[in-house]
Amino acid sequence: MPTIVVDVMPKAELLDPQGKAVAGALSRRGHGSISGVRVGKRFELTVDGPVDDALRAEVAALAENVLSNSVIEDVVGIHYEQSNAELAGEAAGHHDGYDAPAGETH
Secondary structure, three states, rough: OOOOEEEEEOOOOOOHHHHHHHHHHHHHHHOOOOOOOOOOEEEEEEOOOOOOOOHHHHHHHHHHHHHHOOOOEEEEEEEEOOHHHHHHHHHHHHHOOOOOOOOOOO
């Protein structure tokens, strides 16, 4: 089953108190080379069936209107991931258009 990943981050111009707290904790633990941290959200949506244009539009609308608060957050990415079984199925059906002569490989 395909998985759709939606990444949401606080708007760049807004303070990120959670990120500031994490940066402070890292500094106290000896990781002073890290000067800033921003903390966001990741949503993983598992869908039944293929990812088509209609589903992509639906997910984009959900990301903007439900999964994020547009006043303080930006949707920074929507990624469509396939399961290993789906990738193997595609690879098995892949043909690059080149047929090697008998006894040769490519």
